[in-house]
Structures are given as structure tokens and as C-alpha cells.
Amino acid sequence: MQISAKHIKKALSGQLRGVESHQKMMPPGRKLNVAANDSRRLKSSSVLLLLFPENNDLILCLIKRPATMKHHAGQVALPGGQIDPGETAIETALRETWEEIGVPPGNVKILGALSELFVDVSGFIIRPFVGWLDEKPQFSLNPLEVEKILLFPLIGCRNALQETELETVTGRLTVPCFPFEGEIIWGATAMIISEFYDMLEDNLQDKI
Numbered sequence: 001m002q003i004s005a006k007h008i009k010k011a012l013s014g015q016l017r018g019v020e021s022h023q024k025m026m027p028p029g030r031k032l033n034v035a036a037n038d039s040r041r042l043k044s045s046s047v048l049l050l051l052f053p054e055n056n057d058l059i060l061c062l063i064k065r066p067a068t069m070k071h072h073a074g075q076v077a078l079p080g081g082q083i084d085p086g087e088t089a090i091e092t093a094l095r096e097t098w099e100e101i102g103v104p105p106g107n108v109k110i111l112g113a114l115s116e117l118f119v120d121v122s123g124f125i126i127r128p129f130v131g132w133l134d135e136k137p138q139f140s141l142n143p144l145e146v147e148k149i150l151l152f153p154l155i156g157c158r159n160a161l162q163e164t165e166l167e168t169v170t171g172r173l174t175v176p177c178f179p180f181e182g183e184i185i186w187g188a189t190a191m192i193i194s195e196f197y198d199m200l201e202d203n204l205q206d207k208i
């Protein structure tokens with residue numbers, strides 16, 4: 001049975017695993033709790049898990065950041081960015097999705113949110129929202145912010161977890177990841193996806 005927007009919205013209204021889910025995909029040497037001396041470097045941001053159904057799967061729209069980006073250059077990410085003054089977190093996620101991949105905010109149905117995530121290396125506190133499209137959109141990529149888009153089949157790749165060695169800003173690490181189409185999905189993006197998978201498992205096991 002196809003997972004619907006209604007199923008996901010109901011599942012997101014329940015209890016989420018948060019830290020338990022994030023730890024499964026957390027790179028070594030990182031932390032999830034904000035310390036007192038972190039306060040000055042904290043930056044609030046939000047991202048969008050943009051989903052649409054296709055071929056009995058659930059497709060997640062991911063982007064690869066250009067190597068020229070200040071933060072997380074060359075990494076696979078979710079559309080999103082830092083929250084501007086006067087914006088809500090949802091408004092930021094929708095605006096950034098529009099600016100980065102050309103999907104209009106009015107086309108996206110927000111189904112709910114996943115747990116907040118602190119990214120130690122960059123100081124970002126990320127609020128992930130889950131958005132729904134009834135069908136695959138027409139993408140228009142902003143080359144200054146997006147090198148390419150990856151359409152990640154969540155159901156088909158749910159057991160694709162591996163480990164790989166990567167050169168990171170804190171040195172060479174062996175990290176848990178999801179390999180896909182020649183790219184490595186790891187770090188905060190993989191941690192957010194991990195919680196989405198756990199949410200599906202906890203609430204929709206009969207449908208995946």
C-alpha cells in the first residue's frame with residue numbers, strides 16, 4: 001500500500017525518537033547537546049524534507065551543495081538555510097526550497113516536523129519540516145546554491161546503511177552513511193533521515 005500524506009501527518013503527530021535516531025548516523029567525536037559556551041555561535045535554521053509519491057515509493061528531494069559554499073560545501077543536504085529576522089522556521093524552509101530548487105511554497109503541504117538537531121561543527125540548530133507534493137515537481141536549480149538534485153527513494157533505500165571514510169573539517173573520519181548515485185549522504189542530513197525512517201517504522205511498519 002502506498003504511504004500517503006495522511007499517514008505521514010498522523011505519524012508525525014506522535015512521539016519521535018529524537019536523539020536515539022540521530023545517534024545512529026552521528027559522525028564520531030560530535031555532540032548533540034548545546035553547551036553553555038556554544039551560545040554565541042548558535043545559528044537557527046530550518047530545512048524541508050520534500051516528499052512526493054512515485055512507483056510505490058516515497059521520493060525525498062535532496063540537493064548537493066557546490067564546493068564554493070561557506071558551510072557544508074560539496075555535501076548532500078536538504079533544501080533550507082538560516083532563519084532570517086522576522087521569519088518563522090516554516091517560512092524559511094519554504095522560501096529556501098523555492099530559491100534553491102524552484103518549488104513554490106504554495107505547492108507544498110506541510111505535514112509536520114521532526115526533532116530539532118544541533119550541528120556541533122557549524123553551530124547550526126536545525127528544525128526539519130516535512131512537506132508533501134502530490135506529484136514530481138518541475139525543478140529549477142539555483143547554481144549558486146545547488147550543484148544537482150538527488151531524488152532519493154526512501155522505501156527502496158531504507159536498508160542501504162553503510163560506513164565510509166571521508167575527509168571532513170575535523171579530519172578523516174569513518175562515518176555511517178547512505179550511498180546513492182555516486183554520492184554519500186551523511187552527517188546532519190543522514191541523521192534527519194534516520195529519524196524519519198524510525199517514525200515510519202514505529203507507525204507505518206505494515207506499509208513499508
